[in-house]
Amino acid sequence: MKIHLLTLSFTLLLFSCKTETKEKNDIPNVEETTIGKHIEKLASDDFLGRMPFTEGETKTVNYLKEEFSKLGLLPGNGDRFFQDVPMVEITGAPSDKMTITGSKIPIDLKYFDDFVALTQKIKPEVNLEESELVFAGYGIVAPEYGWNDYEGIDWKGKTAVVLVNDPGFKSNDSTLFKGNAMTYYGRWTYKFEEAARQGAAGVLIIHETEPASYGWNVVQSSWSGARMNLESNLPTTDVQGWISKESAEKIFETSSIDTKNYNELAKQKNFKATPLNLKISVQIKNTIKKDISKNVVALLPGTDQKDEYIIYSAHWDHLGVGHPVNNDSIYNGAVDNASGTACLLAIAEAFKKGKPQKRSIVFIAVTAEEQGLLGSAYYAENPIFNPKKTVANINMDAIESPGPMKDLTITGFGHSEMDNYAKVVAEKQGRYIIPDPDAEKGYFFRSDHFNFAKIGIPALYASGSYEDFDHGIEFVKKMKTEYSNNKYHQPADEYIAGVTALGGIQFDAQLLFEIGLQLSNETYFPKWYPTSEFKAARNN
Structure with missing residues (x-):
């Protein structure tokens, strides 16, 4: 021994x-x-x-x-x-491609490899049809921190592109949210909830392995197939989803966002939501089952x-x-x-x-x-x-x-x-x-x-x-x-x-x-x- x-x-x-x-x-x-x-x-x-x-x-x-x-x-x-x-079980079948238009050459993101998407709307079909894309930083509204990533934008019909985790991640600054410790504002559940409260039509979280604490393979396995929810009257966006970091950078390259520093830009207290002058189209067909x-x-x-x-x-x-x-x-x-x-x-x-x-x-x-x-x-x-x-x-x-x-x-x-x-x-x-x-x-x-x-x-x-x-x-x-x-x-x-x-x-x-x-x-x-x-x- x-x-x-x-x-x-x-x-x-x-x-x-x-x-x-x-x-x-x-x-x-x-x-x-x-x-x-x-x-x-x-x-x-x-x-x-x-x-x-x-x-x-x-x-x-x-x-x-x-x-x-x-x-x-x-x-x-x-x-x-x-x-x-x-609960309500919704098995969503997204279109094979998520199409981004507005640049000289449209960007086609491939389902499962580049994006996953679903909906909590209890409808046979939902669509984002040329919904305007807006980069909303970390997608956070936190009055106690004087923080509002959604301010200054009428979000009706638009799709928010947001970062995973919160601004304190890797900052070593205990005054920035809770420093390196994630707050609830960093969770994907919060990101989806807040986008819905703001009236957005869609929300896409940019996946990165370190701040998410899991790889893209986990996003694929966890966000494809059947998903369940409690029946609720709370607001929800038409589409929620994730895009890979590589896909996000392709999108940013055709916009005014700095592809190398977008994380750092979003950590600034004076960050303002930035329209990307691009539009997104994706469709989800649903099989709906209510059960106990x-x-x-x-x-x-x-x-x-x-x-x-x-x-x-x-x-x-x-x-x-x-x-x-x-x-x-x-x-x-x-x-x-x-x-x-x-x-x-x-x-x-x-x-x-x-x-x-x-x-x-x-x-x-x-x-x-x-x-x-x-x-x-x-x-x-x-x-x-x-x-x-x-x-x-x-x-x-x-x-x-x-x-x-x-x-x-x-x-x-x-x-x-x-x-x-x-x-x-x-x-x-x-x-x-x-x-x-x-x-x-x-x-x-x-x-x-x-x-x-x-x-x-x-x-x-x-x-x-x-x-x-x-x-x-x-x-x-x-x-x-x-x-x-x-x-x-x-x-x-x-x-x-x-x-x-x-x-x-x-x-x-x-x-x-x-x-x-x-x-x-x-x-x-x-x-x-x-x-x-x-x-x-x-x-x-």
Whole structure:
């Protein structure tokens, strides 16, 4: 055994010496074999990539219901394990070409290679017919920063071309938005929402791998085929889409925009939206399906404080069957997020092995995270359990490591006292706490804890992702890069028995279990820090 693990064992031994044997025995283990069994099942080809509205969903939600039932958990939504989530599925078929006119030679962008496009309009067909193109910088309206990329333009009938991320990206300037840490203004969801609020007919995000934090292949896999939305009366543009950086530069070359410095121009506070004197034409034909997907909700009732709740969450869905890559068309989603869903079941098993808890524990496997956090958004709008009585949310998404990790990386560190609960258990495991070192990638806005936070519930999203006890920092960095480049949202995200590392996943799951265990037997409600934007929602 290597010295790192000996050190860890000694740390744990010291802790146990200071703790009564009875107390130690009261803390069950989250079982590694349970985690492996569920990942293997959920990520198998039999589950067809777990896409909502498909046979894969039916198999997945029924499997989760059965497993929660076997553990003796109660239905979490009255007498049902399911919370119905009405959604609209739109399968868009864009025209083969997106045509840009107005220059001497028209530019034809090729679908999938150069652009992807879709619509949230519930119509059989939508068109942008010679819609004027306007470069709108980062596409942000942020009064608190004195920022308005849309000012001075009548946007009716026009299409905004915008950059991904926000002006603080790579600026090393803490006064420019939040510096290198992405704000919500940097997320694609915000870009689409704001363009619609401005009355634009279309919006195109310029993809760049570093500020987006994923490659063009992820855009292709995530934004082609069927897309889902909650039914809503909120405004939406006719067309939303992405164009490659190379395509954007072709467009800029025929306009007055400086192709080498457009990013820097957009970072200036005095930036003004710039008409490109070009027009765009593209058509999308839609197949529309309205159906009901399901959140799976299970309840372990508390004793003395059964009307107070700790919610564990993980999304069960992935991308289903899609564009073939290396002759494989099933997007199994072993890491994303069979891993988190398996931990949900394994943590439920650990709670059942222990003594009854004072507070109630809720386990929610949410749908359609990959479509824009839709299942958790629906729950936030239609909560089953009173948010004011919900103590905390502990979210699990894409848990992967080569082995037990020396760090615990907290995404959204500094928002709430959940950091302190995590620190106590991490130190017990011989680990240290760090904020997300990749805060510029906006992970805080990219998983379901965000929707719980938005309604005031202190949320923890944490896992080991920086330094492995045995393999160090560089090895983990290499592993994460390989996953991001070759497996994230690709058919290659598969479970391989005997190869997929489970020890690190179990180590994280044990930590998250023990945090919930502590919360479930006390009377205190963790608080948001005064500087967090989510504090107001808790206090209202």
